[in-house]
Amino acid sequence: MTISLVQKYNVPGPRYTSYPTVPYWDDSLFSAAAWRDTYIRSFNESNTAEGISLYIHLPFCESLCTFCGCHKRITKRHDVEHPYIKAVLKEWFLYCDSFPETPNIREIHLGGGTPTFFSPENLEMLINGIFSRAKRADNYEFSFEGHPNNTTHAHLVTLYNLGFRRVSFGVQDYSPEVQKAIHREQPFHNVAKVTFWAKEIGYTSISHDLVFGLPFQKLEDVIDTIEKTKSLAPHRLAFYSYAHVPWIKGNGQRGFKDEDVPKDRNKRQLYEVGKMILEKNGFHEIGMDHFAVENDSMYEAFQKGKLHRNFMGYTSSQTQLMIGLGVSSISDSWYAFAQNEKTLEDYYARLDKEELPVFKGHILTPEDLIIRRHILNLMCQFQTDWDTTVPFPEKENIIIQLQEMENDGLLHISEKGIRITEKGKPFVRNICMAFDLRLKRKAPQTQLFSMTI
Template identity: 75%
Template structure:
C-alpha cells in the first residue's frame, strides 16, 4: 500500500454490515405492519430449509471502554440482569406468536455490551427461554462475545452445555499505555486464562479481536500483541481499524486527544506490519478485517463461497431471516430492516404493552436488493459479476467507468461481465463497494457519518 494510494483512497466510508447503510434508510416508507409482513414472508421461505438467526443484544458493562461505539449501559448493579433477560424472552415470545410455527434456529450470537456481565444462571434462563418455543437446526452454530476480565470458567462451561461452540474475546492491544488510554486494563494473563479454559472445555472456534490505530499505539505494540496472540493460537482473528467517530459516540470516545491517534502513514504501517505477521503465522485473510486458520469454519466457508455478512459481522453460512432481540438490535428479513428502540426504559415500555419494540426501519427496493448482492459478494468473496440479468442494473456501465481508476491503480481487475479485488486492493474493499453504492452517490453526506476506510 503506497502513500499515494493511501492519501487517494482514505476517505470516510461505510463498513457495509448492511445495504442500504443505516443513514440511508428510507424511514418514511417503513411501517411496523410492513416489517411484520416481510418477517412472515421470509420465515415461510426459509425456516424449513436454512433456519433463522438470532442476534441478542446484552447491553450492560461494568466500565466504559473509550474505543467502543456499541450501545451500552454502564453499571455495577447486577440486579439489572434478571429483568432484562425476562424482557428479551418476552420479546421472543411475541415474535413466536406472530410466526406461528416453531422456528428452527441455526445461529445465535450474544453481543454487547458485555454478555459475560450476566451470570451463568441468567444466561441459562435466556437460552432455555428461547428454546421453550424453538428448535435447534441440525447444523446450528452459537457464539458469544466474552470480556477476558470477567468471563468465568463456569460461564464458559454453561454456555458450552447450552450448545455454544464459538467465543470471541476482545483483546484490542496489550500495551499498558494504550489500555490506559482506552480504559481497558486487561493483562495478557487474563486473555490466556480464558482462551485455555475455552479450549479445554471443547470450544471449536476461539477468536480474538485486535485493533490497530488506537491512541498512542506504536508498531512495537502491534508486534507485541500479535506475538502474544500467536502463543495462544486462536482459530480466528478480527484485525480492525479503530473507527474514530466521536460525533456519534459521544463522550465515550473523547478520553484522549485527536493528535494521540495514529494517522495516515503511521496507521498504514501498523496495518501492514500486523497483516504480514498474521500471514507469517498461518492466518489467511477472510473478507474484510478477518483472518482464520485453515482449520476454522470461517476459512472453509470462504473457500467454498458460503461466507456471509450481516449486522452480526461475518458468519460461516447465510440465513435469510435474522431477528434482533434486545435494546437497539437490528433485524433483517432480507426484504426489510427493523431496529429496536435504543434505551432500556423505552424497550421495557413497549414490552409492557405486549408490543415488539421496533421504532424505525427500511423496506428494500428491487434496486437495493441487487446492489446488496454485489456488496455482499465483494465483502465476502472479493469479487462480483453482473453476467446474470438479475444482477444487472442500468448504472453498471457508469460504475465500470468509475472503477477504471482503481484498475489503473492495481486495486481491481475486470473479468468477463464482472470484477475482482486484487491482493493489493483488499485494504480498499470498502472503497470498491462505495462505487456500487448508488444511495451514497446520489446524496453525499454533508456532515460526518462514517469512519475512514483505511
C-alpha cells in the same frame, strides 16, 4: 502499499454491514405491519431449509471502554440482569406468536455490551427460554463475546452445555499505555486463562478481537500483541480498524486527543505489518479485517464461497432471516431491516404495550436488493459477477467510476464481473462505495462514517 494510494482513498466510508447503510434508510415506507410482512415472508422461505439466526444484544458493562462504538449501559448493579432477560424473552415470544410454525434456530450470537456481565445462571435462563419456543437446526452454531476480565470458568461450562462452541474474546492491544487510554486494562494472564479454559472445555472456534489504530498505539505494540496472541493459538482473529467517530459517540471517545490517534500511512503500517506476521503463522485473510486458520469454519466458508456478512459481522453460515433481540438490536429479513428502540426505557415501554420494540427500519427496493448482492459479494469474496443479479441501469456508470481503481491496480474489470486484487483488498470499502447509489445521490452534509483505510 504506496503513500499516495492511502492519501488518495482514505476517505470517510461505510463498513457495509448492511445495504442501504443505516443513515440512508428510508423510514417513509417502513411500518410495523410492513416489517411483519417481510419477516413472515422470509421465515416461510427459509425456516425449514436453513433455519433462522438470532442476535441477542446484552447491553450492560461495568465500565466504559473509550474505543467502543457499541450501544451500552454502564452500571455495576447486577439486579438489572433478570428484568432485562424477561424483556428479551417477551420480545422473542411476540415474534414466536406470529410465526406460522416453530422456529428452527441455526445461529445464536450473544453480543454487547458485555454478555459475560450476566451470571451463568441468567444466561442459562435466557437460552432455555429461547428454546422453550424453538428447536435447534442441523449444524447449528452458537457463539458469544467474552470479556477476559470477567468471563469465569462457569460461564464457559454453562454456555458450552447449552450448545455454544465458539467464543470471541476482546483483546484490543496489550500495551499498558494503550489499555489505559481506552480504559480497558486487562493483563495477558487473563486472556491466556480464559483461552486455555475454553480449549480444555471443548470449544472448537476461539477468536481474539484485536484493534489497530488505537490512541498511542505504536508498531511495536501491534507486533507484541500479535506475538502474544500467536502463543495462545486462537482459531480466528478479527483485526479491526479503530473507528474514531467522537462526533457520534460523544464523550466515550473524548478520553484522548485526535492527534493521539495514528492516521493515514502510520495507521496502515500497523495493519500491513500485523497482516504479514499473521500470514507467516498460518492465518489467512478472510473478507475484511478477519483472519482464520485452515481448519476453522470461517476459512472453509470463504473457500467455498459461502461466507456471509450481516449486522453480526462475518458468519460462516448464511440465513436469510436474522432476528435481533434486545435494546438497539437490528433485524434483517433480507427484504427489510428493523432496529429496536435505543434506550432501555423506551424498549421496556414498548414491550409493556405488547408491541415489538422496533422504532425505525427500511424496506428494500428491487434496486437495493441488486446493489446489496454486489456489495455482499465484494465484502465476502472480493469479487462479484454481473450475472448474479439482474441488469441495472447504473452499471455502466459504476464501471466508469471503477476504471481509475483498475488503473491503480486495485481490481480487474471484465465482461464477467469484478475481481479485487491483493493490492486492492485494503480498499474494499472504497470499491463498494462505487456501487452505493444512495450515497451517490445524496452525499452527506456532515461526517457520518469512519475513514476507510
